[in-house]
Amino acid sequence: MNFNQRLNIAIEHHHSLLCIGLDPDVVRLPASVRHDADAVYTFCHEIIAATHDVAVAYKPNIAFFEAMGVTGIETLMRLMHHTRQNIWILDAKRGDIGNTASAYAHAAFGHFHADAITLNPYMGGDTLEPFLTHADRGAFLLCRTSNPGSRDIQELRLADGRPLYLAVAELAAQQWNTNQNVGLVVGATQPDALKAVRTICPDLPFLLPGIGAQGGDLVEALNAGLDARRSGLLINASRSILYASNAEDYAHAARAEAIRTRDAINTIRDAR
Amino acid sequence: MNFNQRLNIAIEHHHSLLCIGLDPDVVRLPASVRHDADAVYTFCHEIIAATHDVAVAYKPNIAFFEAMGVTGIETLMRLMHHTRQNIWILDAKRGDIGNTASAYAHAAFGHFHADAITLNPYMGGDTLEPFLTHADRGAFLLCRTSNPGSRDIQELRLADGRPLYLAVAELAAQQWNTNQNVGLVVGATQPDALKAVRTICPDLPFLLPGIGAQGGDLVEALNAGLDARRSGLLINASRSILYASNAEDYAHAARAEAIRTRDAINTIRDAR
Numbered sequence: 057m058n059f060n061q062r063l064n065i066a067i068e069h070h071h072s073l074l075c076i077g078l079d080p081d082v083v084r085l086p087a088s089v090r091h092d093a094d095a096v097y098t099f100c101h102e103i104i105a106a107t108h109d110v111a112v113a114y115k116p117n118i119a120f121f122e123a124m125g126v127t128g129i130e131t132l133m134r135l136m137h138h139t140r141q142n143i144w145i146l147d148a149k150r151g152d153i154g155n156t157a158s159a160y161a162h163a164a165f166g167h168f169h170a171d172a173i174t175l176n177p178y179m180g181g182d183t184l185e186p187f188l189t190h191a192d193r194g195a196f197l198l199c200r201t202s203n204p205g206s207r208d209i210q211e212l213r214l215a216d217g218r219p220l221y222l223a224v225a226e227l228a229a230q231q232w233n234t235n236q237n238v239g240l241v242v243g244a245t246q247p248d249a250l251k252a253v254r255t256i257c258p259d260l261p262f263l264l265p266g267i268g269a270q271g272g273d274l275v276e277a278l279n280a281g282l283d284a285r286r287s288g289l290l291i292n293a294s295r296s297i298l299y300a301s302n303a304e305d306y307a308h309a310a311r312a313e314a315i316r317t318r319d320a321i322n323t324i325r326d327a328r
Numbered sequence: 329m330n331f332n333q334r335l336n337i338a339i340e341h342h343h344s345l346l347c348i349g350l351d352p353d354v355v356r357l358p359a360s361v362r363h364d365a366d367a368v369y370t371f372c373h374e375i376i377a378a379t380h381d382v383a384v385a386y387k388p389n390i391a392f393f394e395a396m397g398v399t400g401i402e403t404l405m406r407l408m409h410h411t412r413q414n415i416w417i418l419d420a421k422r423g424d425i426g427n428t429a430s431a432y433a434h435a436a437f438g439h440f441h442a443d444a445i446t447l448n449p450y451m452g453g454d455t456l457e458p459f460l461t462h463a464d465r466g467a468f469l470l471c472r473t474s475n476p477g478s479r480d481i482q483e484l485r486l487a488d489g490r491p492l493y494l495a496v497a498e499l500a501a502q503q504w505n506t507n508q509n510v511g512l513v514v515g516a517t518q519p520d521a522l523k524a525v526r527t528i529c530p531d532l533p534f535l536l537p538g539i540g541a542q543g544g545d546l547v548e549a550l551n552a553g554l555d556a557r558r559s560g561l562l563i564n565a566s567r568s569i570l571y572a573s574n575a576e577d578y579a580h581a582a583r584a585e586a587i588r589t590r591d592a593i594n595t596i597r598d599a600r
Contacts (some may be wrong), residue, residue: 119429167395182477201452206451
C-alpha cells in the first residue's frame with residue numbers, strides 16, 4: 057500500500073488530524089523528569105503513552121536530538137522503535153544528491169524506521185527520488201513555510217507571475233507523485249497561500265506547522281486546506297501540548313490539550 | 329577573526345584550494361581495512377594523515393555517517409575532534425526555523441566542532457541567522473548545484489528574467505554576509521552559471537563540487553570561478569582521492585592523487 061493511502065486509513069482509524077511535534081528542549085522539561093538519567097526518553101515516552109490514541113502522527117524534529125550528541129540520536133531511535141501505533145514523520149528537511157540522498161533514506165527508513173520524512177526540494181527531483189522510490193513511505197516537501205523569512209525565496213515572483221512556492225506545488229503534484237507518496241509542508245499562518253496550494257494539489261496531504269505557539273488561526277487554516285473529503289491535513293502542534301504543564305502532571309495535561317486540539321479540529325471539519 | 333578571513337589565511341598557508349570530501353562508503357573500503365572493527369574511522373584517519381598538508385579543507389557529508397547509525401555519528405565526531413590542522417566543513421545542507429536551526433548550529437559547531445557548514449537557503453534568512461551569528465564559523469549556502477535535477481527549482485526564471493539561483497547569490501552577498509562568513513555552493517559542471525554568480529559575489533568563497541567523479545572541467549571551472557586574487561574557491565574532490573587505490577596502499581595513492589589535483593589547480597591559477 058502506498059503512503060498516502062496508509063495515511064488516509066490512519067486518519068480514519070484515529071478520527072484525528074492531529075500530529076504532535078516532538079521537539080524536546082532539555083531546559084523546558086518538567087522538574088520531575090529533568091534529573092532522570094534518561095530524561096528526554098522518559099518525557100517523550102510518557103507524552104506518547106498519554107496521547108497515542110488522540111494523535112494520528114508524531115513528528116520528531118531530529119535537530120533537537122542531534123543537539124544532545126550521540127545520546128540524543130540513540131534516544132530518538134529507541135522512541136521510534138518502541139512506539140509503532142502511529143505514523144512517524146522524521147522532520148529532517150533533507151535534500152542532497154543521489155548517492156547521499158540514498159544514505160539519508162537508509163538512515164531515515166532503515167535505522168529510524170520512519171514512516172515519512174520532510175524534504176527540502178531546492179536541489180530538484182533527482183534528490184527526492186531515492187526517498188520516493190519507497191512507495192510505502194512518505195515525503196513531505198517544503199513548499200510554503202510559516203516562518204517570516206519564508207518570503208525571501210519562496211515568494212519570489214516567477215516570469216509567469218506566480219510565487220515560487222506554487223511552482224514547487226505543481227512539480228509535486230504533476231511530476232513527483234508517481235508513487236502516491238508525496239505531501240507538502242504548508243504553514244498554517246498563511247491561509248491564502250494554503251488555499252492556492254490546495255487548488256493546485258487537490259489530492260496531496262499537507263503537513264501544517266504554525267498552530268499553537270506559532271499562532272495560526274485554526275478555522276481559517278482548515279477552511280483553506282481541507283480536501284474534498286474534509287481530510288488531507290496533518291495539523292501539527294508541538295509546544296502547546298508538550299509543555300501544557302511543567303509540573304508532575306505533564307503527561308495528563310498533554311493528553312487534555314491534545315484532546316482539546318483534536319476535538320477543535322474535528323468540530324471545524326464537521327461544520328464544513 | 330571572521331570565517332572568510334580564516335579561510336583565506338588557511339588557503340595561503342597550505343597554498344592549496346583542494347577540499348577532500350569524506351564520503352565513506354562501506355562497500356568501497358579497501359579489503360585491508362574492511363574487517364577492522366573501526367574500519368571507517370581507520371580509513372578516514374589514514375586518508376587524513378596522508379593528505380592534511382596537501383588539502384586546505386575536509387568536507388565530511390554527514391549522511392554517510394548517519395547511514396551507519398549511532399556508531400557512524402560517533403565516528404565522525406572522533407574524526408573531527410582529533411584532526412584540527414585544516415578547515416572542516418560539515419556537509420549537512422541544513423535549513424529549519426529559528427529554534428530548530430539553533431539546535432542544528434549547536435550540534436554542528438558545539439558537538440562536531442565544525443569550522444563551517446553547508447545550508448539550504450529555501451526557508452529564508454531567519455533560518456540562516458542562528459548559524460551566521462557565529463562570525464568565526466562559515467556557512468556555504470546552496471546556490472547552483474551540480475546534479476541534473478538542479479534545474480527543476482534553481483533555474484526557474486524570475487519576473488526580472490534571472491534564474492532563481494542568481495537571486496540567492498544576490499541575497500547572500502547583499503543581505504546575509506554582514507559577518508563576512510557566507511560562502512556559496514556552486515557546481516563545477518556549469519561554468520557559465522559559476523561566472524554569473526562570481527560577477528554578483530566578487531568577494532564570497534565558493535565551494536565547488538563536481539570535479540572528478542562528477543566530471544566537471546577544471547580549467548573552465550577555475551577560469552569562471554576564481555576571484556580577483558586568483559583565490560576564493562574550494563575545489564572539492566571525493567571519490568577520485570578516497571578510492572584512488574583499493575589495495576593496501578590506499579593512503580599513499582590518495583596522497584599522490586591529492587598532490588596531482590592540488591598541483592593541477594595551482595598551475596591553472598598561476599597561468600591566469
